[in-house]
Amino acid sequence: MTPEEVVVAIKDIIQTIAPDEEVDGLDMNERLRDQIELDSMDFLDIVMELRKLYGVQVPEEDYKELGTLQGCVDYLGPKLADKELHCASRA
Amino acid sequence: MIPERYDTIVIGAGLSGMAAGIRLAMFGQRVAVLEQHYLWGGLNSFYKRGGHLFDTGMHALTNYVPKGTRGTPLARVCKQLRISHDELNLLPQKTSQVVCAGHRVRFSNQVELLIEEIGRCFPARVDAFVALVDELRDAPLGEPDPSSARERLTARLGDADLVDLLLVPTCYYGSARENDVDWDQFVILFRSIFLEGLAMPAEGIRPFLALFKDRLVAAGAELRLKSDVARIEVEGGAARAVVLADGTRLATDRVISSAGWVETMHLCGEALESEHVRPGDAGRLSFVETICVLDRWPHELGPDMDAAVIFYSTGERFRYERPDRLVDVSSGVISMPTNFAGTPAEREPLFRVTVLADHERWVALEEDEYVARKQLLSDAALEATTAFCADVRPHETFRDVFTPRTLTKYTRKLGGAIYGSPRKRPDGSTPVAGLYLCGTDQGFLGVIGAAVSGISIATQHAMAAR
Numbered sequence: 001m002t003p004e005e006v007v008v009a010i011k012d013i014i015q016t017i018a019p020d021e022e023v024d025g026l027d028m029n030e031r032l033r034d035q036i037e038l039d040s041m042d043f044l045d046i047v048m049e050l051r052k053l054y055g056v057q058v059p060e061e062d063y064k065e066l067g068t069l070q071g072c073v074d075y076l077g078p079k080l081a082d083k084e085l086h087c088a089s090r091a
Numbered sequence: 092m093i094p095e096r097y098d099t100i101v102i103g104a105g106l107s108g109m110a111a112g113i114r115l116a117m118f119g120q121r122v123a124v125l126e127q128h129y130l131w132g133g134l135n136s137f138y139k140r141g142g143h144l145f146d147t148g149m150h151a152l153t154n155y156v157p158k159g160t161r162g163t164p165l166a167r168v169c170k171q172l173r174i175s176h177d178e179l180n181l182l183p184q185k186t187s188q189v190v191c192a193g194h195r196v197r198f199s200n201q202v203e204l205l206i207e208e209i210g211r212c213f214p215a216r217v218d219a220f221v222a223l224v225d226e227l228r229d230a231p232l233g234e235p236d237p238s239s240a241r242e243r244l245t246a247r248l249g250d251a252d253l254v255d256l257l258l259v260p261t262c263y264y265g266s267a268r269e270n271d272v273d274w275d276q277f278v279i280l281f282r283s284i285f286l287e288g289l290a291m292p293a294e295g296i297r298p299f300l301a302l303f304k305d306r307l308v309a310a311g312a313e314l315r316l317k318s319d320v321a322r323i324e325v326e327g328g329a330a331r332a333v334v335l336a337d338g339t340r341l342a343t344d345r346v347i348s349s350a351g352w353v354e355t356m357h358l359c360g361e362a363l364e365s366e367h368v369r370p371g372d373a374g375r376l377s378f379v380e381t382i383c384v385l386d387r388w389p390h391e392l393g394p395d396m397d398a399a400v401i402f403y404s405t406g407e408r409f410r411y412e413r414p415d416r417l418v419d420v421s422s423g424v425i426s427m428p429t430n431f432a433g434t435p436a437e438r439e440p441l442f443r444v445t446v447l448a449d450h451e452r453w454v455a456l457e458e459d460e461y462v463a464r465k466q467l468l469s470d471a472a473l474e475a476t477t478a479f480c481a482d483v484r485p486h487e488t489f490r491d492v493f494t495p496r497t498l499t500k501y502t503r504k505l506g507g508a509i510y511g512s513p514r515k516r517p518d519g520s521t522p523v524a525g526l527y528l529c530g531t532d533q534g535f536l537g538v539i540g541a542a543v544s545g546i547s548i549a550t551q552h553a554m555a556a557r
Contacts, residue, residue, distance in 0.1 A: 019175040020158060037161040048118055
């Protein structure tokens, strides 16, 4: 997955979790929870979807790395480098 | 035979149990949701009789907020169960009423109308009421506080009639405590009814429940219907297995039960039940509900018949206690499910009235006497409502009545006490390790509250265990 695809993957997961949110216009560097309604339980969901879809484990102490889209790219980029992008199916 | 094994077993496929099951399965657990009945929904379900389709339980969905309103229970439930607001297809109420102490107060999903009406009826108290509303709006949720709402409201508002007027809707929409509401529950109920609001799924509870059921199955949980739990096997102080009435033993690491506190401890065996269940833990409040199918829309019958819900008390003081006879018709709640904005024309006009009842007296009746009393007392309930709204009886084409007996049979709530035990267990814990409560006796109420309960107990206890 390229860094651009990592962004697509994360946005797709957020859309699954919060179908009523608008994800297209999300800023890369602003905190996600300041842009859309995401609480700590939602980050649990994002991590769960990452594990289900891509087999990536994110330990709890690293959740803070996922605070912004750029943070997601930086942290998940290496872990997702050899994975294929596929869109989250509805749980 | 190798016993079947689950990570978590959920007892009861009501909204709380299904919500818990969805979350656990989404997080990769092997989950079974066990339901004694052949239908899911629990307290909020549906049935067909005389060619008519009726909903049980829900008069209106509380906690309604428009799409896009963030940080509210409805928004959180949608998100965590992956249900979009649009799919719920909710029709907001226009207005409802509280009839109490000689006043008729209207309210809508905008709290300003309630404030204006309180100001009209209690001009000297309106400032205190506005201050209360502001405080309730910002009150933190989830901090247990079983102090008396009646006492706190009386101290704040200084008018017994106004206090009654606020207690009628909050008691009827979920208090297990006689003549009062725990303060923490009052805060939740007041917000869910007056600061958020009332709505109705356009086609009633059935498609709403179907959404939950579909999510449950899609997430990979097993919904096992007609699975009557006979006991919970406890070994070394921890839940080990659930045994069904047919003898099937299902081994599990943990159990989440929506059966109720007393009911769940009963399933754990006599020793644990007598050790931990105290006198007064069982709920005392049950109800009789009369459902009339009408030959026309209720709002055609009179000027005050456009309300979605009417909470009422016609006595000198509001009584909310187990009656010393079969029913007490001096207070109750009326539901007119077609009085919501945009109700589909093909829905049947219904008038439902629910009043307090004494379970023991209903259970003691012989069958023919039971049938006769059902008819007689549902008539009495309808008659009592004519003091403040139109008489629907001349327009009635079909009637169904359910009693504490019916409630016990279908919901398994001890004593037909649908609001459960007056002693709630907000953290869901029990004296048995790996056994947790969700639903009514955990303390969140209503359709959305039940879902919140299931989600939070699943997250707090069952997922943390991984």
